[in-house]
Structures are given as structure tokens and as C-alpha cells.
Amino acid sequence: MNLRPDPTFHATPQLAMQAPTENYAFTVMLSPDGSQSDGIAVVDVNPKSDTYGQIVHQVIAPYQGDEFHHFGWNACSSALSPLTGHAFLERRYLIVPGIRSSRIYVIDVKEPLEAKIHKIIEPEEVFAKTGYSRPHTIHCGPEGIYVSTLGGGGEDGTDGPPGIFIMDCETFEIIGRYEMDRGKQDKHYDFWWNLPQDYMVSSEWGLPPQFENGVVPEDLLSNKYGHSIHFWDLRARKNIQTMDFGENHQMALEIRPAHDPAKSYGFCGVVVDTTNLQGAIFTWWRDDDGVWQSKKTITIDPRPEDADNLPELLKGFGAVPPLVTDIDLSLDDKYLYVACWGLGEMHQYDVTDPMNPKLAGKVELGGIARGTAHPNGKPFAYGPQMVEISRDGKRVYWTNSLYSTWDDQFYPDDEGGQMVMAHVGENGGLTLDNDFYVDFPKGLRSHQIRLEGGDCSTDSFCYPNV
């Protein structure tokens, strides 16, 4: 407990943008076959440092086969609302779930160079207390730490629907399930919210048998992955509206609400439209009658490609689908970054008008049947994937692995973990930094990135911009 609010808590997104810049990044290292332990790499991102762009510390799990994926903080700017009653938490712990093992690690990063495991929650406890499995997205909010899961109970995670559970934000005890009325929600992936407006939005990937051993082509072509997002009354824990994007919009993944809590809109990325292989972004908003609406505001076309150059999975299509696997919104709600993991491109859209996004910048790197090298000459396996933006919006970091078994299907000849960074121009535009290129230890891949002091997909703000 602090005597003052943690200096990394900010009332508004504007204040967060003015805060000192990040010195360290925390990045997931995962062993795709479980032959090594997973871990968190502490990466030096301070350009003035001698070890800039290097992994300066590693926290290694004592088990194998966890498959680290997404993770988050124990506390963020949301604590600055008197309504939460925990203004004096420290932003100190990373909550890191194993998406395959259902084990949860609490890592103390108060001293980034001496980061260490603080607590381990065994999978049995997760199963017993929640009936859920395969924990995924972490957000800190009014009632503690909220954790979304991808699986329900049972060996293969299909016994009952997946959902969200709540952990105590001080003791990290699992408290129990979040939902009181889940409505039509039967799959899960990401979630986020607007705390003062008291709504939450959740999304859908697929059930564990649909992803753990790789994408199931028959399921994809018969539109059996998630294609709906759900709107919740956050504090009543009730699903108030389910919005179906149409069943061809397979895998509605990342939810990115506008950071300014006075706004009532946000974005959701759809991996692939099975009718034309496009990737898509939907803008969702609340209309004057309080009903949630959505519109497809960005489409990204596939690239025709000779079948000989394509992996087995895509040979029949003669094209590379963009595969929109991650999106992230800058704190000023101005730029939406869209990772096209299949094409091998990172797009930057100006979403000042959220209904009319405009492509403002683009970087080509990696990609199926293209494999664009980094401008510094080094290779980039797979394509741009998990993306994180610095608080000030000037630097965009990303890594390359999607999910162990899926990497192998879409990029059977690639291997390796890389993390890169691009600079954002004064009026948009995106340029890779030649000097920032992190090559992960042999046999390990990389996934989500968290920035010291918070970033553009962790903090929820309770006060509108002025």
C-alpha cells in the first residue's frame, strides 16, 4: 500500500500521455512445444541506455508447457476513482496466465531488473473456484482483477461456457465467477470497458478444441468460430446486448474502446471474412436510444499468391489472407494500429473520425510467402502480431508469434521470436527503428508486450479529457 496514489496512475488519458516515457518493456517468451519453461523477458527500451534493445533480465517459470500469451497489471489508473476504494495500490505485479496449463503467475516487477515470481496459482484452484479454464485477458477494475478465460470446465474445456472471473487485487485469491446473466455468450476471448459509463464489451475466439491443436479448417469454413461481441452492464454483471457481426466474420478478437471515458465507441478486429478472406475492423458505438450499433469501417484485402508458395492450409485459396490478429488504439484515440499477421504488414489508421478511418502509415515485415526482412537486414519470422503503443503515442512495439500451433500451420518454415519498434511521424506514418531489434533466445517465441508504467491496452481512465 502506498501513502499516495502510484505515480503511474493518471486521471485522464491526456495526463498519461504527458507522463515520463517507458524504460522497460515486459514481453512474453513462450516455448512452442513446451520443451523449455516460458518466461517474461525484461527488455531495455531506453535509447540512452547501453543495453538498449536487449533482454536485460528474464523471469523463468518453474514449469513447462504453460504457454504464456496475454497478461496484465494488478492495478492501473482505474484505481483513481473513489468508487473502487483502492486508490493506494501499487502498480507492481504482472498477472501472467498460462493459456494452455491454466496456471497463473503473479510476477513482482517493482525492480524490473530483479523481477521475480511472487505467487503461483495452480490450475486446480482456478478450476475449483471458477469452473473455467485457460485464462487469457487481464484487466484491473472496480472489483479487483478481472480475468477472461477461453475454456469452460472438463478436460477439453467444453463443459459449460467460458467466462470471466475476479481475483482479489491485493492477495490474488480467486474470488469467483463474474457473470450473473451471460445471455447468449458461449465463447470468450477479450474484454474491456468504460468504467464511468459502466459498460463492458467482450468478444469470442473459439472453444479450446478449436484452437489448442491448431486452427480447424472445417470449423472455420463452416463459420463455427466466434462472430459476436457482447455488451454488459458492468456492475450488474449482466449481458444486455449481443451483437452478431454475421457468421462469415470469423474470430472477433480484440476489443479497443476509446480511452477517453466521455466517448461511447470503440473498435473490434475480425481475423477473417470467410466469404472473401478479407480482414475487417468494426466500429461499435451506442446510439441516442442507448442501443449498441456497429459498422464495418475497415476492410483489408487478401493478396493473390501462387499456391506453390502457400502453406498447406491456404493452398486451396490461392491467396494470403490479411489475418487481422491484433489491434491497438493510441491514448489520444487518434491512431488505430492493425496487425495483418498473414500479409506481413502493420497498418496505422487515423481514426479521428471513428466512422471513417484513413490509412495513415504502413510497414511491411515478414508475411506469408513474402518474408520481408527488417530494414536493418535481419529476418522477421511470421508477421507483425501483438502490438503495443507507448503512452505518448510516439513508439509502436510489436512481436511476431500468434499462437504456437497456429504459427506452425501458417508459417511451417519459420521459427523464432522477434520484437521490433517503429517511430510514429509527426503527422502519422510509421518507420521501423533500425537499432531496436530483439531476437529472442533460441527455441522461444514472443507474444504480448507490456510497458513499464502502463500502456495503451492496460489502463482504464475514470475522468474525461479536458
Place this chain on the structure above:
Amino acid sequence: MAALWGAVIFSGFYHGVNPGMGWPLAVSAALFEHRTAALLSALVALAIGHLLAMTAILLPFTMMIALVQWEAEIRIGAGVLVITLGVYLLWNRRHPRFLARVKPSKLGLWSFLAALAHGAGLMLVPIYLGICAIADTDAGHAAAGVLMASNFNIALAVAASHTLAMTVAGGALAAGMYFWLGLKFLSKSWFNLDVVWALSLILVGVIAVLSAK
């Protein structure tokens, strides 16, 4: 007597300046609605919730102290209750999680529950009983009915003046932040008063027990 009323007002200021009791929510409301009036209406909602919580705690004691012969016991009992809560809050620094389930639009309800949960009303009880004791002595041994009416009025006056002081203090900070200081002031002005708060409950309780006779 003046000291006791001073304590009522002082505790009001003390509750009021603490961001945890809600004044930042008034700033948030004004920013959301782009109008100053929203700041005032949020402050009023917070004040009503707080006032009701104070009244709800004080009124049962209004009934009890009509039993004049038990006055000392009641004052000691109230003191012990306040000390117990203080000790409990020292031992358990957690804020009740149910407060986080209250909808942000229900500011009055939140303020009511927060004041109850943190013992803001209970802190006033010993002070209130002290005022009643002096007032009753001044009035001589009037009929029970008259005493009760007088004590009832005192309870309302204590709750109202305390809440007014709280609202003035919180309102001043809210207005200051909204018009001049900006939202950065929020994290600068917020101090962890949990321990101080628990200790002040204990202090008030101890004084109540010692002064009961």
C-alpha cells in the same frame, strides 16, 4: 459545548477533503456533462447520501438516550463500539468490495453506503451523545418526551452541520480542481488516510468512554 460542535464541524471538513469520500466524482460529472451545474448536482447527491447515513446512525441513539438513567452506560457502549470499529479498520485495511458494485450513476447511494461502511456516522455518535448530555443537564430533568424531541433536533442539527461542513470542504476542492488546478491535482492531493482514520475513530471512542460519568 462549543468544543463538541467544533468537533462536528471539524469531522465534516475531515471527511470532505478526503477524495475517497467522493468529491472527485463531482469533477468527473461536470467534465462528462460539460457544465458546471453537474458539479453542483453531484455534490448535492453526495451530501444527501452522507446526511442520510449520519441520520440513520444517530437516530437510534436519540431513542436510547431517552433512558436517562442509562446515559453513562450508553455513552460507554457507543465509545466501545467506535473503538472496536477503529481497531477493526486498523486490522483490516480492505475496503468493502460491495461498494464497487454500486453504479456510478447512483452517487447518493454510494455516498450513503461509503459513509456507513467506513464508520463516518459512528464517529459522530460519541460527539452527539456529549452534546445531548450537556443540553439535557441544562434543560434539567424535563419529561422524557420533551427530552427526546430535543435530542432528535440535536441529531438532525449534528448530521446537517457535519454534512454541510463536508460538502463545503469537498466542494471547494472539487471546484478548485475543475476551474483552476486541473486533474493532475487529484493524485497530488490524495493521501492514504486509512490509518489516521482508524486512529481517529479510536481516539473519539476513548474520549467518549473517559468522559462518560
